[in-house]
Amino acid sequence: xxxxxxxxxxxxxxxxxxxxxxxxxxxxxxxxPESVDREAAVQQGYVTxxxxxxxxxxxxxxxxxxxxxxxLRVAGESRVDLVLSDAEATRIRDxxxxxxxxxxxxxxxxx
Numbered sequence: 001x002x003x004x005x006x007x008x009x010x011x012x013x014x015x016x017x018x019x020x021x022x023x024x025x026x027x028x029x030x031x032x033p034e035s036v037d038r039e040a041a042v043q044q045g046y047v048t049x050x051x052x053x054x055x056x057x058x059x060x061x062x063x064x065x066x067x068x069x070x071x072l073r074v075a076g077e078s079r080v081d082l083v084l085s086d087a088e089a090t091r092i093r094d095x096x097x098x099x100x101x102x103x104x105x106x107x108x109x110x111x
Contacts, residue, residue: 001065001097002063002065002066002067002097002098002101003062003063003064003065003066003101003106004061004062004063004066004067004101004106004107004108005062005066005067005069005092005098005101005102005106005107005108006062006066006067006068006069006107006108006109006110007022007069007070007071007082007084007107007108007109007110008068008069008070008071008110009071009074009082009109009110009111010110010111012071012073012074012082013074013079014071014074014079014080014082014109014111015078015079015080016049016080016109016111017078017080018046019032019033019046019047020047020080020081020082020109021075021080021081021082022071022081022082022083022084022107023075023081023082023083023084024083024084024085024086024089024093025072025083025084025085025086025089026086027075028089030084030089030092030093030102031092031102031107033046035102035103036102036103036104036105037103037104037105040103040104040105041105044061044105045105046105047105047107047108047109048061048107048108048109049108049109049110049111050108050109050110050111051110051111052110058108061106061107061108062106062107062108063106066108067091067098067101069084069088069091069092070084070085070088071083071084072084072085072088082109
């Protein structure tokens with residue numbers, strides 16, 4: 001079972017932001033402020049950015065067995081939102097356990 005979700009956005013020139021959105025290729029929301037547990041967001045923050053995900057601070061958020069997904073591209077003029085391929089989006093959308101991790105803000109974006 002996965003313990004968190006890593007979005008690999010290396011090489012995409014993403015700009016860190018407080019509340020980035022993650023969407024599929026059709027623009028349907030996978031991760032957004034309105035779709036998370038408010039208490040989890042308050043306690044640990046909405047999202048964390050890192051250069052690598054195998055170091056202690058990152059692992060505290062995503063655990064030892066994260067689901068690693070590759071971002072397809074950056075969306076929007078501000079370059080803060082990420083687009084996942086439909087195949088990658090399915091890995092979030094179709095599994096209740098993964099949706100629960102996302103709702104609990106156990107998300108790390110690798111830049």
